[in-house]
Amino acid sequence: MPELPEVETTVRGLNAKIRNRIFVGLWSDWKKTVKKPRSFAQFEKELHGKKVQRVWRRAKNVIIDLSEGYSLLIHQKMAGHLLVGRWHQESGRWISDERGPLDEKINLYIHLLFTFDDGSMMALSDYRKFAKAELWKTDELLRSPEFIQLGPEPLDKQFTVEKFETVFHRKRGKVKQVLMDPYVIAGIGNIYSSEALWWAKINPFKDVSQLSKKELAWLYTAVQKVLAAGVKLRGESFADYRDVHGKKGEFDTERKVYKREGELCSRCKRAKILRVKIGGRSAFYCPYCQKA
DNA sequence: TGCAGTGTTGCTTC
């Protein structure tokens, strides 16, 4: 579900709510969510008593830095939601104490529930059970290969158009797939790659090695534009993304091609948006604006 | 009923 803007929205929400809180309790009905340490009991034991220092994001990972040099990493994968609030259990189900957007549906899929020292809680809801939680020593996480190998952050000030060109010229393959490769550039998934390519007027099938310098510059600008708009609008909730309070994002007003197959392109008004398969995923584009 | 799905990984094949 979440791509960079959605994860960023979640991270900002967590920072406002759980800083300085101390982990005192843990509940789970799907312990496989915890991947590290291997043993759930060990995870629970090591987490207990740790204080939240700050929450940040790398690619689509939420990282909660803790006292004593620990970091809790959570990846929401396709359908995970991180929520904060208070819940109580009724006949085996978690019920939100608050009225409003944290409705019953999302609560049904809570598989991991952390309790803090002040009685507030952080829940990981995930109807597909793909999300993962890992407890690391912070320095080990930062030195781990899977972390080091991640591509640059597209919204970093240091991520210049020159860096973008360098990163892309090293690769080959369909530009759509390369954009979604977290080891090439971080945080871009199926929605924002489709949107960026539409803004840049680039055909998603085009091989990255065939992109002109001009096209690379357009794509660089488009990637930053759609991601920044996504963050500003607090994410895309076309599917089921919600922020930590269960609220929807507003990026849907900006959605130009994703899941719009058959609709007239809003820019050229001469062609209908196509849906095709690239690398096993659906890609959406305007065959007129984004000629091969 | 069948299939697609916001992501990533790891296995197989070339």
Next chain:
DNA sequence: CGAAGCAACACTGC
């Protein structure tokens, strides 16, 4: 050996 392709993960909703 590297790259590419694809199943697997597990479940809901159209």
